[in-house]
Amino acid sequence: MPITLDIEGEFVFGGYSQAYSRTPVTFTNSDGDAPLIITFTSTKFTADNRKGGVNEGYIVESRAAIGTGTFEMRIHYGHAGYELWCNGYLALTYPYRQPNKWIKKAEVPSAIVLAHYRTFQIPTRPGFLDFATQPLLLGEFIHINGVPINGGSFNISLLDAANNPSYTLEWRKSERKIVQYLNRKDWSIYETESGSVPLSIGREFDIVLANTPLAIEAFINGELIAILRLNAIQTEKEYRYVQVSGEVKIFEQRRGPKKIEGMLLRVEDLSALSGLTIQNAFVIDDQIIGVSIDLDEPWAMYSSDMETFAVKELPVVFEDHLQMTTSLLDLPIELAEAVFQCADYISVIALRQVSTVTKQLAEANVLKHSETPFIDRLNLCEEELRSMMPQSELSSFFDRLSPLLKGVNVNTLQFFSVSCEMFAIMAKVLDGKTVPKLEFALDFSEELLVPLENFIRHLRTTDLRVNGYSDVLCMMIKTNVRHKRFYFSARCSHAHPLYQSREKHVIGVCKDPNSMYTKLLEVRHFKMQRRKHTSIASYLDVLETHVARPERAFHYARLSGEVTIFDQRRGPKKIEGEPKWKNTSGAKK
């Protein structure tokens, strides 16, 4: 989705242009025409204009190779036309081709990932800011954007009430250094020099002077230069005017904090705006939270208001356990398993309550512990059940169920015919338990399905298999607790001579065990067949799909690909004649 931005005055925006997007950024005036259209290519960008819906075709190409990637572009109303400054340099001047040159809207395509934008008025007095009645407060800043011209040397001064410079930042181009001085009211003068000079003639700069308790911090293009570790005696009353003089052209000058539209994602921007050296930043609700390292102090955390960019230090309480940089869950899974295997039973139970991952790891270990709570529970149930089942059957049942609870690895009730009563027993005994694997036979009858459904609803197991022997189908039900989904699969246990199916077909997935009953009924009707004795069909995978109403699902058959068809027909049907491979020559085959 393209983004439309309102523009009042000059405009600067930054972001990321994707390679070969060729989708233009369109700037329209109040008439709805587009006096400026910028199109990024892989190496440069071009400008054109559109009137009455038609591009004029007066295309001007940027001088320097811009390329794709991160960029910042400033559109300035120059004498000869729109001056497009890209990444600090004047890349293109596009003449005013329409009488109404004033841009009111910008439409930025989605191919441009917009990081930040700002619209602002051209200063009426470039190089001079007056805030005599409201001096620069702590935490506030001055932002000057411009470009050094001709010889290049210039200075920025913060003046006091008497118009005397209290603080000055001066670029001495011939000496290749930036000098800062502070004239204090106690007549002392302090000076520092910066060896790093991120300024050059013809290159746009952003200088931010931030009033902090310990110094006026100077950022040039987002980079903090050497600072005087001292500020005026009355830091909140001292600075009342800004004066920029020298060989410099000013595009923008402002006092902060001030609302800046759009998103600010770059820590450099946040650093420049906040006057801090932001190492990392993130957004929580309407606050930007930044982590900084300043003035050789330990790191601190600040919040910055999204609207005003007012900076506030956040109290951070250091505690020993905050030094934990690696979580228990950062262990490789095999090591985590090893740790859990070492844990005692009560710890394992506690680990089930820590997180979803530890719960799964712990559950694998629950059954390794033969603890009394299981047995007690079993005994409690036993009293109740004695009236329900004959003693011999009950005894046999518990013989099989007890080792299961104690954690015998082969948890099987296979070949044990389960009745409705036994479902009730198992549901009570195993209620809320995690049983890795439980397998038993089920005489497939509909009256067992409801108890089965109730049983499965109470049981937490990772692998439940029910082998229901019927004429056609064997049911295999697999529940997967991890994903909270229940998988059903079915296969023919007694292969009919003319009916075959794959051993496992996932034919239903449902999130709710309650819907299992319906699914089971559907499974009963599920039939898959595969033709025998055709050269290609014998090992062809049978369609594996989710079929709710198989009788109505298939209407046509189509075979495509590199294959020669010898015969095609609908079955099942008896195949006439004798198999072709019968030995007629007497030779051993």
Place this chain on the structure above:
Amino acid sequence: MVLITLVSSDEQNFPVERELLKQSGTIETLIVNMNLDDEDTDAAAMPIPLPNVKGDVLEKVIQWMEHHKGDPVKEGDNEDNNAEIVVPQWDDDFFKPAMYGSKHLELTVAASYLDIKNLLTLSCKAISNTFKGKTGPQIREEWGVPNEFTPEEEEAIRKENEWSE
């Protein structure tokens, strides 16, 4: 006494007695395969880089190996009942300063990487011992595990485990 130099990921050198390194399956295999035991070859003087182990962790591992010099080295998979292992007093003290910290986890990972089975077992056991007597939320807090459960899920799990408490 033959010394072999181990180089940690932050390029710290640790000259270690050859005998000690027999406890590490990884290094032992490397020494045998690279013929580092043969003093006549240039390979003998070759340091062994361990890019997955930091210097401070490696120092702890060497300290542990020095104390357990001469202990029988476990071979094959561990088939003991790990829940019943008792951590000896010296090892308990050895792990304690690093307890509840990422250092302990790093030590465990290093033991696994270097294939020092005894150290790995004791380290895992020492970690699991810290769970003793703690509730799920306490373990979560101490070991920096994020809580992914919704309040409803938490309540359900609590009820599920109620009977065991």
